[in-house]
Amino acid sequence: KMASTYESFNLRTTPEKFYIEPCDDGSEDVLAIDRVSTEMTLTVRRDIPASAENRTVCGLMGTIRLVAGMYLVVITKKKKVGDLLGHAVWKALDFEILSYKKTILHLTDNQMQDNKTFLSMINNVLHTDGFYFATDYDLTHTLQRLANTSPEFQEMSLLERADQRFVWNGHLLREFIAQPEVCLHEFITMKSSCINGKVFEWSIISRRSCFRAGVRYYVRGIDSEGHAANYVETEQIVQYSCAKASFVQTRGSIPFYWSQRPNLKYKPKPQISKTVNHLDGFQRHFDSQVILYGRQVILNLINQKGSEKPLELTFDKMVTSLGNGLIKYIAFDFHKECSRMRWHRLQILVDMVAEMQDEFGYFLVDADGKVLLNQDGTFRSNCMDCLDRTNVIQSLLARRSLQSQLRKMGVLHMGQQIEEQADFEKMYKNAWADNADACAKQYAGTGALKTDFTRTGKRTHLGLLMDGWNSMIRYYKNNFCDGFRQDSIDLFLGNYAVDESDWNTPLRDPKDWKFLTLPIIMVVAFSMCIICLLMAGKTKLLSALPCKVRRGPRLWPMFCSGEQPAWSRRRSRTECVCVESS
Structure with a gap:
């Protein structure tokens, strides 16, 4: 060869x-x-x-x-x-x-x-x-x-x-x-850094699995072999004076059989399969994870109410049914805990798993090539897409491991914090945000959400606006472009192979315009909304006084012109109570 x-x-x-x-x-x-x-x-x-x-x-x-x-x-x-x-x-x-x-x-x-x-x-x-x-x-x-x-x-x-x-x-x-x-489809960044006059190399390698590969909404859950959708192994590596250390984490879709196919809704409702034995695939997934990485701590970051709640309950039930002492399950409602810009509350989860992270340790080799430490467990994080929330948590856990590694190598003095090293901290945050963007573009078609927190340590209003923009792009791509992207990945990976039997069967009838129906409907609907906004005349609503409509014991903010509106008079249990304008 x-x-x-x-x-x-x-x-x-x-x-x-x-x-x-x-x-x-x-x-x-x-x-x-x-x-x-x-x-x-x-x-x-x-x-x-x-x-x-x-x-x-x-x-x-x-x-x-x-x-x-x-x-x-x-x-x-x-x-x-x-x-x-x-x-x-x-x-x-x-x-x-x-x-x-x-x-x-x-x-x-x-x-x-x-x-x-x-x-x-x-x-x-x-x-x-x-x-x-x-x-x-x-x-x-x-x-x-x-x-x-x-x-x-x-x-x-x-x-x-x-x-x-x-x-x-x-x-x-x-x-x-x-x-x-x-060739790997992944994200790699390598940086040369200096702390306390000591130069070291720092890297992130995120390896994306080609098993059950695909795009957001089209590929969720696991397959019969236990391979999870959007599975990524992320390794953080430090090299200093011939010594080297690494810390490994994984992410992957919730590992049982569920789907969330695009249907023009902004957030399609997840569907858990009722026709298969979930425990078989679930066990295969974690059996392989334990063999490859040792003990598993699952960090499930999805919502514990609304449409995501059944997934959280099923995940918890599956871990309990498995009864494997090497697998620990932790549910952390990311959106609830961090609502109203309270992102400092992420420290609650970091503190919760600190002892387990210390037990897992990390891989460390000294300058002579002797293995001093092995990592004997891994955090397996997930949210719905395993992108935005997941990357935020992984960056926090990786920083905590890095601080311990740099102290062990003699780069950081005892008592020094990485957060105090301004130049390195800026580089660190941007690298992890770039990692989030790379993983998100490959799976969802846009950059990641919440990267303003990863880059700056703070949640900003500009970041919220950018998240809104990326969400709109995702909505369009997920509904109108991702079918082609999914087919492309399947062709590239050999999940679909072209053979002679296909040569006489065209992919589509060139006169068949049905596949354009949904985009045309969306364009017409959006145009009508714009026209309505531009041509809308002035109404009484613009000069209305604020009032409150009483429904039972709770007051609901509404508007009226000083008198009880006609629609409320037709509802016997609705009372309009107008108040003076502030």
Whole structure:
């Protein structure tokens, strides 16, 4: 197999073959791809025809079959994010999808249109921000997992030893004989910081699972294997003077069978399935979590009233029914506790779990490479989307762990608080807010909500306005765009595969305009509302005196013109009591 440490390749193209050679004069290995038979073979540089066209690519994503045949997906632009333990980490910025076929004239008009649609779907996924890779380091595993592996594991290729939960181009690699890039769909930030004159590296890596992947509302709950929707493993890493430490948390959809399909309502009512055995999938989910991470503390941040209440009650009941002493359940009504801008009350939850966090600890290796501490438990946080509320709580718990780590490493003096280090605190808050935005864009289509608190430590009125704007964008995308995004993800991950039986069946009748009905209705309704507002005349309401309408013992604020309104006279139990204007 070709080595995996090359940082760029020459893509040499002839009408018959693609030749991929590393931009390294010392290597003779060349991957040859036959554009007719699709066969891949390893050859040497001298076999490349002199007439071959040449271009440089940054990496190989793999291959995928569409209606027109096979396509090669390459990375054409990248930027360096930073170095993790001495290994370069890259972010893929642009891609190209290259057809094996020299022409698509063999397709019918419908097939051409379908092929064009499939290409746009693949491009939609590729250009959803967040593909990262490293050519000589395994980004799919935490520091602790890598430290507890065998020599045989270390000798495997990156693809063979990767945690398959986080390999987003796994379907594209199924026929590859060479070692391409193992790409993760995630968020990575790496910062160099200085406290007390001591320089250290600080990073966040959020790995998004490709199992039960999808978009908000279309993918909720778990599947039969126990994989949760929008599952993300977030690792915070510190490197100082050859010592390194990490703290891992997870997030994921409420792990039983429920749905919340878009129906034009702002907040569709969640539906808990009544036809399946929830406990089987629930147990599979937490069995795997305990094996991977040790003890589990569930932080359920959803509302404990209204439409979210049945989910909270069912979650609590499931944990009780499971009876696993390694799993602890904590319900914290985030919106109720923090209502009326009382965001300081989040400290209640942090204090509540402080003792458990100290018991879990974190992973720590000294400058000599000796493992001093292992993390033996993980917080599994969730709200409805596992985005906004979840990220706020995770950033608070990560800060508490980081403070302990920096003291242990000798960066912070005893008694010093991270919050007192103004420059680092600003960087820390912005990085966690960027993490929230990245996860939210991949799942919900917009930046995260509540990031003003994450960035500044305060909830602001501007932040509320921005949340309102993002909520409107989410509403539109969730109802009118996310079906295409979900199909695109399923195609990219191989949940749906194009085969010959599909070639004669068009994706849709081009004369069928039914799919435009809802957007047209929304546009007309919105236009009518604007017209009504612009053309509304002045009414008595504008000059009315405030009054109160008595219904039983409670006073309800209303308006009248000084006399009992006609509508209230028709209701015998309604009394209008006018008061003077203030």
